[in-house]
Every structure is written in C-alpha cells, then in structure tokens.
Amino acid sequence: MDYKEQFIALGFSPKENTVYIYSKKYSHHGGYAIHVDFEKSIINYGSLIVSDSKTTQNFSQLENFVVLECVDRLLEKGYKPQDIILEKVYPSGHGHSGRLDILINKDGKAFLMIECKTWGSEFEKEFKKIRKDGGQLLTYFQNDTNADYLMLYASRLTSGGVKYCSEIIKIEDNYRTAGNVEDVFARWSKLTYSNGIFEDWVNAYEYQNKLLTKKDLIPLTEDDSGIIFHGFLSILRKHSVSDKPNAFNKIFNL
CATH class of the missing domain: 1.10.168 (Phosducin; domain 2)
Incomplete structure (x- = not known):
C-alpha cells in the first residue's frame, strides 16, 4: 500500500526541514497539527487529543488509517481536539476490557461514540453483529450512558477522493435506564441512520438526520x-x- 497517498489525500504535506515527516495543520483550531513519521511508522495526534492506548497510532493495520481519517473529518467539521479521546478503555465483561476507537465529549460528558472498521466486509460484519445483539457499541454505551449517539464508521480512498459511510444509533432516554446490554438491545428500536453527523447541513456537536439525500441515490x-x-x-x-x-x-x- 502507498501510505503517503493516503495522507496526501487528507491534506498532509512534508514538514519543513524534514525528510520523513508529513503534517497537517488545522487553522480553525489555532494551527493544531497532526504529524506522521514515515520512518518510524508513527501517527502523532498532538498534545490535546488524548489516548488510553497507542495501538492505533501506527501503520500496523488498515483500521488505523480509518481512525486517522475519521479524526481528520472531526477536526475539519469543527470538533475540538481536546474533546477527542482515542481508544477509550471500557470493561467488556468477564474480566476483559474493550477499547472504543473514538469518544467525543461535549461539555465534559460523552456525546458521540465511534467504532471504526475498514470498508467492506469488516464494516458489514460488525453491522450485522450490532443488528444481532448490539455489538461493541452497545457494550461501550452501557459503560457510559451519557452518550447521545453511537456510530459505526468506515472510509476508503477512491479515485474520486475519500469516501465514508456510517450507521448511527440515536440514544433515547429509556435506553439509559437499562440494567445491562441485553436490556439496552431489547429497548432499542433497531433503527440506524446513515447521516446526521458529518454532513454539510449539520454543525459540530449537533445531529440532524435526513431520510434521503442526493448521495444516497444511485x-x-x-x-x-x-x-x-x-x-x-x-x-x-x-x-x-x-x-x-x-x-x-x-x-x-x-
């Protein structure tokens, strides 16, 4: 895979006076920058985006590029870097723990939980699991019921640019009082929405779904x-x- 092609498509460019480091600055966040070191295969998300682990901050798996692209989309949308937490660790039962790819806080509380998957089979596999028993996302939600939205997300680089897809669960108040994941799943309407977070008509930290948009037409x-x-x-x-x-x-x- 041509890793540089992925980063260049997102607007990364060579950092001044360096050979292997590319960076991207976000002007509407005071010049906040993300850096990529191709020699060490490391993604540096800067000092404001915190992480409970470092497993997605390298080139070891394709899903890490989906996480990076999603973070880039969040920053471009207007989400503050200090409200973004990567690989948030939650208990997942039986003495184990799971890591949510991206958590977005709003006013100090969970607002949006994002689970990233590679485009195609991995995304579809997890979506089927969500439809079957709630998947990873409902498990994470049960650990922090302040969240308003849960999103399964994927993206890929095409000849026409970066394309993304998502399935969003809108949390209702009665989901928050469920006793366990099974109860949350039983209360969930089983409806998901393909837009409402990243689209042009909605602002950061808001949600507005439209039933059918132009990009949905084929x-x-x-x-x-x-x-x-x-x-x-x-x-x-x-x-x-x-x-x-x-x-x-x-x-x-x-």
Whole structure:
C-alpha cells in the first residue's frame, strides 16, 4: 500500500526541514497539527487529543488509517481536539476490557461514540453483529450512558477522493435506564441512520438526520428498470387493470 497517498489525500504535506515527516495543520483550531513519521511508522495526534492506548497510532493495520481519517473529518467539521479521546478503555465483561476507537465529549460528558472498521466486509460484519445483539457499541454505551449517539464508521480512498459511510444509533432516554446490554438491545428500536453527523447541513456537536439525500441515490440500470416495469405489469394484472392510458393513475388509486 502507498501510505503517503493516503495522507496526501487528507491534506498532509512534508514538514519543513524534514525528510520523513508529513503534517497537517488545522487553522480553525489555532494551527493544531497532526504529524506522521514515515520512518518510524508513527501517527502523532498532538498534545490535546488524548489516548488510553497507542495501538492505533501506527501503520500496523488498515483500521488505523480509518481512525486517522475519521479524526481528520472531526477536526475539519469543527470538533475540538481536546474533546477527542482515542481508544477509550471500557470493561467488556468477564474480566476483559474493550477499547472504543473514538469518544467525543461535549461539555465534559460523552456525546458521540465511534467504532471504526475498514470498508467492506469488516464494516458489514460488525453491522450485522450490532443488528444481532448490539455489538461493541452497545457494550461501550452501557459503560457510559451519557452518550447521545453511537456510530459505526468506515472510509476508503477512491479515485474520486475519500469516501465514508456510517450507521448511527440515536440514544433515547429509556435506553439509559437499562440494567445491562441485553436490556439496552431489547429497548432499542433497531433503527440506524446513515447521516446526521458529518454532513454539510449539520454543525459540530449537533445531529440532524435526513431520510434521503442526493448521495444516497444511485443510477438506475437497464436491469433495474426492467424489474420495475415488470413489477408494474404484475400489479396491473393482479387488479385487472386493462385501461393502459389511465393505468398510471389507477395504480396510485388502488
């Protein structure tokens, strides 16, 4: 993998008077910077973004680049670096602990929990687990019920730039009083939302979901149109509609 290509796509550039270090400054955060050392394969998130562990601050696995891209997106959106905690450690049961990839605080309390996965199978695998039993995110939430939103997140670099996808759980008040993860899962409506955090219409530290956006639309293929056409014919036959000039109106008045 061309690691530099990943960082350059995010706006990183060579640091002055260095050979192996690239950095990116965030002007709306007082010039706060993230540095990447290609010689040591280390990601330095600066002094304000704290971390309970260092396992995602290197090049050892692809998921670490998703975490970096997500942090970059958060900073660009307007989230303060001091409100970002990486690899937040929570008990996960049976004497073990789990690490939430990214925790966002708001006014000193948990606001948004983000679990990052690589694009494709890993994202889909975790999403299926969330739908089955709540997955990692509901376990983390049970340890800090102040959180308002839980997000499963993935991103990838394409020829058209960095693309991302997310599934968001909006926390309702009755979830906070559940006694355990199983109870939270039982109370959850099982609804997730694909937007509302990073989109242009919403500000940092806010949430606003839209049911359908332009980026959700996909081109209609010839095969798709054929399926739709034959579907309409089936409806017409089922309801004995033979007046073809008025068939469209009749379908919508069935």
